[in-house]
Amino acid sequence: MKTVKAEDLPYRRGVGIMLLNAAGEVFVGRRIDQTVESWQMPQGGVDKGEADEEAAMRELGEEVGTDKAEIIGRLPGDFAYDLPPHLLGVALHGKYRGQKQSWFVLRFLGQDSDIDLTRHEPEFAEWRWAKVDELLDLIVPFKREIYAEIVAAYKSWSLAR
Template sequence: MTDKADLPYRPCAGIMLLNRDGLAFVGQRIDTTVEAWQMPQGGIDSGEDAETAAVRELGEEIGVAPDKVALIAEAPGEFFYDLPDDLVGQVWKGKWRGQRQKWFLYRFLGEDTDIDLATPHPEFMSWRWVDPADLPKLIVPFKRQLYADVLATFSGQLTIG
């Protein structure tokens, strides 16, 4: 069995994407049988900065081109979460205990038709726009506090209600 304490955190970029109405993008994960919604996120490649990774992930996960987004804010510092014990050693080839994430808030400049989940390596089976305040209750429980922290960080740029 893998000892979680011996594993590092996976470097990752996360994106809160807001539409013109101030609603946040969430996608329903394709790789789970439970209803699991999340915002786009993904690993930071070696030699890549976090913002470059964030924009790349938007293209890879939801088909959104860089010219369809504008940066609103970057969270200071990083957010961490640990995988539940039953997932340690099962995901990411067993190399990580969880993730350390740098988060970005982007405005979506495109139309809904610019979002395309049929990417070469699909991650989501469906998507929708939600009130940012609803994000923590949509995410899997082990990421709930992270989402609450991201919301608190970006609260000055959000209309939550």
């Protein structure tokens, strides 16, 4: 079997979504395909010819099952993470070393009952609202560094508003 090296693979272009409810809590979902207890914010790839904002709203519909939200900001810069060695050549269709993402902050405009994880092919087994400061304790370990960067950027962004 051929060994896959991270440096031989590109990053997948993606978007991430920090969906906030009226209390300032963040939507997190527990991934359906994980054996460990891990939660994450919605994220996904950007299709060819698709603007990042369009991708964020599409991913919101696909993963959260609602369109009842509005983009209120984009965190500055891009955020990248690498897959751990055991997932190289396996995750992300085996074609990428990780993802480089633009992150958007969205305000949820609906009710909890408007969230439908089964509207499309489910990626999350369950969901909940979490405090921003809980995120690093909930996330799968290999994404903790990028989440620390996202949380710090969000806190700076929200203070500047």
